[in-house]
Amino acid sequence: MKVVKGFLVAGLAAALLSGCGSNNNNSASESAAPASSAAASTAPAASAAADATTTASIVNQGDAFKTAVSESGTWIIAVLNDLTVDGEVTVAGEFHDKNDTSKDIYRKIALYAQDADHNVTAQYTLTVPKLTVKSENLRIQGGTVKGDVFVEANGFNLFNNATIDGNLTFANADVQKTAKIEGKVTGTTSAQ
Known part of the structure; x- marks a missing residue:
C-alpha cells in the first residue's frame, strides 16, 4: 500500500509540474494547477526528470497548509480536497513564479x-x-475560501471563478487599487 501511495504522490507531483512549464501570461488556461489523480496515473515516468525547485506544495492537512504559506513555504500551494484550518493563517514571504528569481514576484x-x-x-x-x-501578487485560483481575507500586500488576485465566502478587507485604498478581483466575494469588500 505504501508503494501505491508513493507512486500516486509522485504521479500527482509530476502531473502538476508538467503543467507548470508554459505559464507565461497567467491566463485563464493557466497550467500551474494541480492535476487530477486520473492524469497523475499516467505521469510517474516524468517525475525523474522534474526540477525539484519548481515543486508545488500539495497539502491536505491544516498544519501542512500553514507551513506551505509561511515565509519558508513554496510559491504554489495546491489544496486537493476540502480543508479546514484551525486558527488564523498568514500568507507571508516573497516568492517568484516557478521559484525563478528572474521571473515576477x-x-x-x-x-x-x-x-x-x-x-x-x-x-x-x-x-x-x-x-x-x-505576500505580494498572491493569487487565489478556483475553489472557495470560507472565511475573511485581509490583504496587506499589493497585487492580490481572486481568479478563475474563485470565491471568498466572507469579507475581503484591504489594509488601505492603495493596496485595494492594485488588486484584481475576477471572482466572487459574498461579504463586503472594503479598505480600512
Whole structure:
C-alpha cells in the first residue's frame, strides 16, 4: 500500500509540474494547477526528470497548509480536497513564479484539480477564520475560501471563478487599487 501511495504522490507531483512549464501570461488556461489523480496515473515516468525547485506544495492537512504559506513555504500551494484550518493563517514571504528569481514576484493558492488538458475537474473549499495576505501578487485560483481575507500586500488576485465566502478587507485604498478581483466575494469588500 505504501508503494501505491508513493507512486500516486509522485504521479500527482509530476502531473502538476508538467503543467507548470508554459505559464507565461497567467491566463485563464493557466497550467500551474494541480492535476487530477486520473492524469497523475499516467505521469510517474516524468517525475525523474522534474526540477525539484519548481515543486508545488500539495497539502491536505491544516498544519501542512500553514507551513506551505509561511515565509519558508513554496510559491504554489495546491489544496486537493476540502480543508479546514484551525486558527488564523498568514500568507507571508516573497516568492517568484516557478521559484525563478528572474521571473515576477508571484504566489498562488490553487483550490482545484485539473486533467491533463487543463480542464478543471474539481474545486475545493478552504475553511479558515481569517486569512491574512502579506505576500505580494498572491493569487487565489478556483475553489472557495470560507472565511475573511485581509490583504496587506499589493497585487492580490481572486481568479478563475474563485470565491471568498466572507469579507475581503484591504489594509488601505492603495493596496485595494492594485488588486484584481475576477471572482466572487459574498461579504463586503472594503479598505480600512
